[in-house]
Amino acid sequence: MSELTVIVLAAGGGTRMKSKTPKMLHQIAGRSLVGHVLAAVSEAGASRVVAVVGHQRELVEPHIAEILPEAVIAVQEEQLGTGHAVRMAVEAASVAGGTVVVTYGDTPLLRGESLRALVAEHEAAGRAATILSGIVPEPFGYGRILRASGGPSGGVSGIVEEKDATDEQRAITEINSGIIAFDGSFLAGVLPRIGNDNAKKEFYLTDAIALAVADGLGVDAYVLDDVTEAEGANDRAQLAALGKILNERIVTRWMKDGVTVMDPATTWIDADVELAPDVTILPGTQLIGATRIDEDAVVGPDCTLKDTEIGHGARVVRTQAELAVVGPGANVGPFSYLRPGTVLGDEGKIGGFVEVKNSTIGAGAKVPHLSYVGDATIGEGTNIGAGTIFANYDGVNKHRTTIGRHVKSGSGVTFVAPVVVGDGAATGGESLIREDVPPGALAVSAGQQRNIEGWTLKKRAGTPQAAAAEEALEAGVPVLGEPVATGE
Ligand code: UD1
Numbered sequence: 001m002s003e004l005t006v007i008v009l010a011a012g013g014g015t016r017m018k019s020k021t022p023k024m025l026h027q028i029a030g031r032s033l034v035g036h037v038l039a040a041v042s043e044a045g046a047s048r049v050v051a052v053v054g055h056q057r058e059l060v061e062p063h064i065a066e067i068l069p070e071a072v073i074a075v076q077e078e079q080l081g082t083g084h085a086v087r088m089a090v091e092a093a094s095v096a097g098g099t100v101v102v103t104y105g106d107t108p109l110l111r112g113e114s115l116r117a118l119v120a121e122h123e124a125a126g127r128a129a130t131i132l133s134g135i136v137p138e139p140f141g142y143g144r145i146l147r148a149s150g151g152p153s154g155g156v157s158g159i160v161e162e163k164d165a166t167d168e169q170r171a172i173t174e175i176n177s178g179i180i181a182f183d184g185s186f187l188a189g190v191l192p193r194i195g196n197d198n199a200k201k202e203f204y205l206t207d208a209i210a211l212a213v214a215d216g217l218g219v220d221a222y223v224l225d226d227v228t229e230a231e232g233a234n235d236r237a238q239l240a241a242l243g244k245i246l247n248e249r250i251v252t253r254w255m256k257d258g259v260t261v262m263d264p265a266t267t268w269i270d271a272d273v274e275l276a277p278d279v280t281i282l283p284g285t286q287l288i289g290a291t292r293i294d295e296d297a298v299v300g301p302d303c304t305l306k307d308t309e310i311g312h313g314a315r316v317v318r319t320q321a322e323l324a325v326v327g328p329g330a331n332v333g334p335f336s337y338l339r340p341g342t343v344l345g346d347e348g349k350i351g352g353f354v355e356v357k358n359s360t361i362g363a364g365a366k367v368p369h370l371s372y373v374g375d376a377t378i379g380e381g382t383n384i385g386a387g388t389i390f391a392n393y394d395g396v397n398k399h400r401t402t403i404g405r406h407v408k409s410g411s412g413v414t415f416v417a418p419v420v421v422g423d424g425a426a427t428g429g430e431s432l433i434r435e436d437v438p439p440g441a442l443a444v445s446a447g448q449q450r451n452i453e454g455w456t457l458k459k460r461a462g463t464p465q466a467a468a469a470e471e472a473l474e475a476g477v478p479v480l481g482e483p484v485a486t487g488e
């Protein structure tokens with residue numbers, strides 16, 4: 001294989017997106033459109049990548065540089081056409097030889113293997129140019145492949161753009177995907193020969209094909225099996241459609257790798273997610289960013305996990321999590337909210353209506369019900385009672401709470417940080433824990449219960465509450481239940 005340069009055209013605008021964000025930077029499956037193209041290009045084994053930027057380049061250029069720092073950036077000040085854009089790239093990178101593939105920055109479904117197959121065929125045949133073409137039922141808007149015999153087996157003689165085509169040419173269903181492999185020295189020589197005497201007054205890269213034929217050089221088209229690979233997203237509806245296709249591709253790939261997905265249609269998995277074999281994903285689940293799920297874990301239904309790690313055999317139900325770590329065999333949900341910095345140990349539990357932030361919960365420790373755990377460390381085997389609040393914020397600063405191992409904490413406790421509870425300690429229900437608790441101690445702060453007799457009748461006179469109290473008192477009910485027998 002000769003040296004492979006890939007040019008990514010990303011200078012055009014995206015007016016139909018109606019967005020302040022450049023088209024190429026819109027995302028599907030957790031990556032920008034151009035990010036998907038750059039991934040395919042890297043997979044294809046490009047030794048050099050040249051990105052042509054123009055429209056909103058103050059946003060596009062740094063984005064490309066972040067994904068692929070070694071990419072050469074070529075600036076196209078005015079969008080004078082694909083031929084002009086490629087010329088900017090060839091000049092910026094001093095391309096003079098090898099193989100050069102032109103791609104677009106807005107075709108996120110392009111596969112690295114398709115680029116590789118195109119390059120292999122192009123090089124084996126020793127042509128000046130090989131067009132990646134496709135057969136589509138509705139070719140409107142695309143450049144059409146012209147063949148000598150008129151049919152798909154005849155030799156390629158050129159590409160005609162939609163606006164320049166005759167009615168007869170518009171009936172051709174073989175289209176230019178836009179991706180074309182060139183011999184580098186032919187390309188460098190032909191670009192200055194391309195003019196703009198056409199319907200759009202643009203420099204068409206596609207004119208290079210007829211020029212090669214006129215020079216007696218070899219050109220041909222390599223027909224793509226799956227034309228969606230070359231589809232661009234021009235508006236938000238197309239963006240969603242491509243996103244769905246890409247998601248299907250990702251979900252199918254994971255199923256082939258041994259992941260059970262009960263409902264692929266409602267399961268959304270980003271490109272960078274990693275799943276182990278025998279993971280089960282239940283309906284309505286979104287796996288976002290760098291989320292990783294280990295073997296035998298069951299996630300869903302209805303979970304959104306972003307940049308989250310789920311351990312071997314863990315069970316996560318109806319949960320929202322971000323930058324969280326759930327240990328092997330742990331249990332989360334339903335209706336749990338794991339905010340950044342949540343780390344749940346092996347076999348631990350975070351239950352229903354529990355919010356956790358920036359906290360480490362030890363192995364086997366449990367926060368089963370209706371609690372807020374913020375900025376805390378909870379030791380192994382500790383049980384936090386229902387309705388517990390870790391009051392971490394004094395209005396100015398956040399403070400930590402540290403709870404030791406095998407602590408039993410009653411329900412309705414408020415830990416006012418900073419505070420430390422020693423190993424094996426206990427806290428009584430409804431306690432307000434402001435002072436450190438030594439190991440093994442029981443801390444109680446809720447006072448003795450006092451019953452103020454007749455309070456309701458005095459303070460809530462005229463209410464159903466008062467009426468109920470009055471009836472019970474008149475009937476001689478002691479606390480709750482039947483009247484006490486008087487012995488008559
Ligand atoms: C182009 C092809 C057409 C093909 C179609 C496939 C030409 C002349 N036409 O048409 O044969 O069927 O793509 O989608 O090549 N760009 C620049 N600078 C420019 C112009 C375009 O960077 O000056 C970039 C755009 O950002 C875009 C790509 O090149 O990524 C294609 O440009 P576009 O204007 O969409 O070309 P089409 O008219 O669709």
Ligand code: CA
Pocket residue numbers: 232
């Ligand atoms: Ca286009």
